[in-house]
Amino acid sequence: MQEFAIILVSSILINNYVLVQFLGLCPFMGVSNKLESAIGMSAATTFVLTLTAMASYIVDVMVLMPLGLIYLRTIAFILVIAAVVQFTKMFIEKTSPLLYRVLGVFLPLITTNCAVLGVALQNASKDLNFMESSLYGFGAGAGFSLVLIFFSAMRERLAAADIPAPFEGAAIAMITAGLMSLAFMGFSGLV
Amino acid sequence: MAFKQITSPHAHAAQNTSKVMQLVLWATVPGLAALTIQFGWGSLINVVLAVVTAVACEAAILKLRKRPVAFYLQDYSAVVTAVLLGLALPPLAAWWVVVVGSMFSIIIAKQLYGGLGYNPFNPAMVGYVVLLISFPIQMTTWITPLSLLPDGVSHPGIIESLGIVFSGYSPADGVTGATPLDVFKHSSGLVVDQIYESNPLFSQAAFAGVGWEWVNLGFLAGGIVLLATRIFTWHGPVAMLAAIAMMSLLFWDGGSSESPGSPLMHLFSGASMMGAFFILTDPVSSAVSNRGRLIYGALIGVLVYIIRAWGNYPDAVAFAVLIANFAAPFIDNYTLPRTYGHTDRRRATEKEED
């Protein structure tokens, strides 16, 4: 039980994918303008992360390892990710057209979100079991969601700030993310 | 006869932002005095150096942005930021540490966001964290409190202190030492009673830790004055202190060797009181509603304790405040007060009332 708690705390806070490992920055900057779309993106990414962590574990253990094809991990995982993302995309398009529209190109781009591949590869290299892998994937997604949602709420507030013209928009968002990253360093050494 | 068209209300209370800021400055005096008495002239030098740098930076940026410099400097916000940073830095820190921190606070954390009122993070704490991560050695070298100095040794005088600050030599070995929070961080093998007996930091203390208890009492006194003058509400500070007390009580563990310290020790060590009354009460970067401030304060308290107890850093107020700043806009969206005539609280994000 404590094991699982450690995995969660580690993946959400200490090794936060966005602010500590700097993975998945593309959707982090791109979809954080509005709280609503950030929440949608968070849900989608967490879903994809958890599902790919599970699926890639299965593929890894059931197919690649018995066949001695570990060197094919990256390609196989990308295949898994692409399929899961495509599935998610269809699902969202059907259930929430506005969200689909708002997420725009970032939804299919979850495929190339390095956090997703990162989780799958890290899981494989750490020799985690199925439960741990899934939890790790979920934790990574939750960490991503946490900072993305907070960040979008903050960007909504910054929208009305009197920011000097050269720093408006993405520039100040990057600075904010940088400062956040500093703050998250406070979590180092927790586990 | 023609008269001006002016919106109501026509009457105004006599309060103004600059007076509020000045009151905050006066309220730091007991804390500053305690720091100076207990740890020598270093803190005073820090404060002066930080204020000069901050005001200069603020003026330069305002000039650059073609804003009326005098008008904006009059709000004293840069001075407050600098004073808080100066108080937080270790006494006798090298001059460039103070200057870099102060510059970072004003330029990056405040003016890049548009100046007073727009900064999402507490500028003083941004400066502090940047320094802590960049210069860990300088930032964790604390002076030994006055009463624990060996016989015949005293804190450097003001001239000598200036020499130390500007020459960059570190203070003499006998003058620096561990803080109570450091002691607990690095003494995992001992039960609390043993620590209390063996370490003069505790054995000679009145109730929490030599030197630090007075500094914290100083800030507590200043904070109570501010509370009494209704500069801020009680919600944030009380929630934070209560959260620290609860957490330390929960993990007190009967004083075993695993214990991260007693509630009293945590409440009166490090930057607890200063954080509670001077840092998290910074209204710009905190949550806005009273309920939001309760959550915000409690979040800081919990984070402070977690990082102090299990993280790499002995004190954590700055990190906790920044993380809570980050969460504040989100908290605000879900902690609107119930408006007169409405049965339920609303969310800031909802389009139609349920």
Next chain:
Amino acid sequence: MIESIAQQPILAALIAMVGLGVLFGALLGYAAEKFKVEGDPIVEQIDELLPQTQCGQCGFPGCKPYAESIASGDAINKCPPGGQSTINAIANLLDVPAPELDAEHGEEADLRTVAYIREDECIGCTKCIQACPVDAILGAAKLMHTVIAGECTGCDLCVEPCPVDCIDMLPLTEGLKQWHWPAPQNQLDIIASDRSGHEAPSNEGRAA
């Protein structure tokens, strides 16, 4: 079986990848059937935000067609009657940065206008009636026409066809009912020393 395949690395890789591909392909194929989408509900939402003047300044015959065009990726800054506020609203809906109004399609008017026919000059040609997209002009052949002011969207389309140029676009005047306080002037530009003393006319900006 597995072992024998594992002996042949190339074959194993091939089988594994193709197998995975087929598996996921089948899954996606099923999902595509299951989550099929018809129509684009976003058009309605964009159409809601457009001002419905039906003026065609965007280059489309009406607001709905323009909404459809936006939904399929057209620029959102082609609507002068809606102006910046409409652009901002659509940008907000679609979560894209709000561009400035495209001057190619016209400029944003300060005031809403309404068409007015100088009735003694009207020759009753019915051309404007045919041009009006919202049927706001009353009249019949050889009889003078008049505009129902409340229905007029100020689209300008009736002005061009009129052979005797008897249609004016008059600005709608703001009455007491429409009046509301203007936003306070941004005082950042005011230098403090300009305002000390009672003589300074410090509130001109606000009164304006």
Next chain:
Amino acid sequence: MRSTWVTPGGVHPPENKHQSLTMPIGSLPIPEKLLVPLSQHIGAPAKACVKVGAKVLKGQKIAEATGAVSVPMHAPTSGTVTAIEDRPIAHSSGMSAPCIEITSDGKDTWIDHKGVADFEHASPQALTKTIADAGIAGMGGAGFPSAIKLSPGHRRPINTLIINATECEPYITADDSAIRERAAEIITGIGILSHILGNPVNILIGIEDNKPEAIAALEPHVADTGISVVSFPTKYPSGGEKQLIYILTGKELPSGQLPADAGMVCINIGTTYAIKRAVVNGEPLISRVTTMTGNACGINRNYETLIGTPVSHMLAHSEFNEHACSRLVMGGPMMGFSLTSAEVPIVKTTNCILAPSYSEIPDDEPAQACIRCGMCAEACPASLLPQQLFWYSQAEDHDRLEAHNLFDCIECGACSYVCPSNIPLVQYYRHSKGEILKAREEKVKSDHARERFEFHQQRMEQAEKDKEAKRAARREAAEKAKATVAANAGTAKEGTGPAPGSAADIIAAAQARAAAKQVSPEEQQAKFERSIAGAEMRVQMATDKLVETNAKQTEDQKNILNAALEGAKQKLEQAQARLAEHVKKHSEQVK
């Protein structure tokens, strides 16, 4: 002693009420000219029922109520109607609105009037009508027609009548002094209200505890009447209807509802006096108590003022020093609005004219940044978050503003009062409210336009389809006819022969019609000439405008005008070319 409830927030500005209470209610000489605006109340403006030049008597009806929510106006004194036109009125915008100007004849002759002393025997309907005819609208500030509040048809029976004697704004003492001097009449007025409303269980006079003299004046009159005088601690804004209801009953009025929905009626105490005068004495509402105060005036006191008295007349009799006056406010310092001209008249809702000196109410300091200190939220009586509303108002985020309940803001000004950064918060809210209402109105309009456009589209399509169908039918008929002709020709040459309406005939007829339709060349030439004349005129106009503006306007405007001139010139050229072509063609045809 009834228990009272405490509202959240509120402020305690200096009261400054003593200045105007040193003297009893006075009266002013009748001004030479009085100006009666047609809209002094919430609802539709009244419609003038006198003509310019008409002689009127004091109390004579000069404007009729229009529609359900409206009140009539009466002549405040006898004299002649000298103008009915737009004049600046008491409104924050400083704009003009229709007014009736009466030039006084100095005689102040009343029209015949008669009241009902034993109102207990009159029917509530008759009394309500008397009140409506007397033109009484709420005199506390909003000006809601009183008769409507008293009319039956409430969804619930009224069980509580609240008389608002709070007068929580600083400086204003109109109600206070009226109670001190006219307590008996006011109690009679409350009796009338109670009778109309079917004797509600609770009749409460809500009054702040800073008016002990007024409370003492009321006490002897309320004994044995079932009316309770409830005093409560002074705090601004206790006098807001919603606030007062909460203070007295502990009930919150749900957002968007009227007191009547909760079985309550809330009437200002000044209004009860006016109702008493209307019912018992038969006098319409033509005067009211107005406080004249502020250090820019040598005399601070309450006056019984005729409706329509110009503010300047009042100032002239109060030792007013224009140079000492920092601003001129109608109403109190918290919610009153500034007047841009002193010529505006006193209206039914004017409880105070405030002419403060610079030391009393200095010019506004420039606004500093909002630091979200939260003092505004502490002061807000509606538990809003003014600092967030300000933030979103600046960002023009209407969704967020509505989610933060902007429309529950009563604009009391407590937030601006306490703001340490001197931000004109209330103006931001008013602006945003106005913008949101405008957007809503435009939304309704655009929805309507969409509907009409879609109908138009449909109609055009239908017409097109009908035409197509007709064409198809005609083609079919023609083919059939042809077939018949061919068949006839083939089978029986001596047969009936082609029908009279054969294809050739139809074509000929159509040609004739077309010829008839074509305008004669002369007419066409005339048309071209007309359009040339029009175009010439436009060129002339554009040139004039350009010359006129050349001197003072900016480059941009010049460019626009230049472009307009170019366009006009082009049109002229086109028209000339067309005419030339036409003339050529026509002359060729003639040849």
